Amino acid sequence: MNMFTRQISLAVVLGLAAFCAQAEEIRIGFINTDRIFKEANTAKQAQAKLEQEFSKREKELNDAGNALKSSVEKFEREAPTLSESQRAARQKQLGEQDRDFQRKRREFQEELNARKNEEFQQVLERANRVIKQVAEAEKYDLVLQEAVYINPKHDITDKVLKVINAAK
Known part of the structure; x- marks a missing residue:
């Protein structure tokens, strides 16, 4: 979604929220997705898995780069x-060696990025399920994942992290 569409969507949601707030109290929560990706056990496990999977190739590439530099x-x-x-x-x-090295580096980076996206998509899906559980259990009407500013009293990231990290 491009930035303009997000801004319009946010304006519509906030306008709707303001309109609904006149009728009844509305509960809004906020999730800091950066914290989820850094602090959730599932995210840490995904990062460790990626490091284990790609560390050997990265070392080989670094060695090849150093050898090329020496040459x-x-x-x-x-x-x-x-x-x-x-x-x-x-x-x-x-x-030719430099082009080959650059090609291998690019392929490595593309493969690493694809795997990161796969792993962190699973983390995000899990987090979204937990966010929905917390929102329903605590009767939140709206949970935002991105905002320019949010009052810390609306931040439910700690609650979500607690649930994610408690799960096996």
Whole structure:
């Protein structure tokens, strides 16, 4: 949803809330999703799973990057003593190695981002179920996940985190 649509939606919801507030008391809650992603046990488990899954490849990429850097530095030191054809061949070889390294880095990053999205989508789905449970149990009329400003008395993040972290 683009920013304009969100702003319009928020304005409509708040307008509706103000209209309804005249008829009865309305309960509004707020969830800090950043805190959910940092503090929920399920999010911590997802992060640990990702680190375990990708740490070996990341180390290999870092090692390959360091090796490439060393090769470039060695070439720069030796370049003045090389013939023109040797220099051109080494430059071409280093260029190919760099392109290969950049491609592997990009593929790694894309795969890591895709897996992060998968894992954190599951965390978000779980959090949304818990948010709905808390909202229904405590009779909230509206729960927001994003706002420019929120009075801390409306923040129910701690309640939701408690329920998420209590679950197995």
